[in-house]
Amino acid sequence: MKHHIQGVHHFALSVPDIDVARRFYLELLGAEEISTADWEAGNPWIDAIVGLKDSAAKSFIARLKNVQVEVFEYTSPAAPPQDPDRPVNLHGYTHLGFQVDDIQACYERMVEAGLTFHTAPDLSTIETDEQGNKSGFAATYGRDFFGNVFEILEIHPNDHIKPV
Known part of the structure; x- marks a missing residue:
């Protein structure tokens, strides 16, 4: 039996301010928030999944018609400042x-x-x-x-x- 990808379930991103992200996804794009979650540091199961030690975050998932977005604001560990002018030619996801x-x-x-x-x-x-x-x-x-x-x-x- 072959196993096939069924489709894109969600994309995710980390942001410095989850309320500002809600403004973009919910107000400007019209997404529907379908769930929220948060966790405190000291959860080894989540730390193993995300590959971080003592992680803590709050998040939401919102539906955008045919795909969902998962947004995280990590409170631990602290992230370095984001480059707001990151060029799209750098390797990794571009847009x-x-x-x-x-x-x-x-x-x-x-x-x-x-x-x-x-x-x-x-x-x-x-x-x-x-x-x-x-x-x-x-x-x-x-x-x-x-x-x-x-x-x-x-x-x-x-x-x-x-x-x-």
Whole structure:
């Protein structure tokens, strides 16, 4: 019997302020918080899983349509400061991509909330035919409140592009 991956259950990230992370994921992206958890230092089972000694954290999991995000604020051990301008060419995860239905409105709402983007979305990459059908896509990279890179994409199907 072969064992296969069933799909992506969640992605996770560590943040310096879980309440600010809630603002990004719940308020700006519209995720639904489905659980919370926290643990104190001295839990050998969790320490073994996360590979840290005397770890302590608070966390939440939120559902974003077809995937979940797990967010941790570690209170122990203390993390070094995060580089809010970490270049995306460094090895490791570079960004998270979120498909949106209106990239311009999403971009404007996020800028109004104080987020920064590398560039505004270029809407010229989306074409509309005589019947009003759209094809193509627009995308841009932004930074969350901590400097983590995310992408917003508006995708309209054609022979080469398939939405989620």
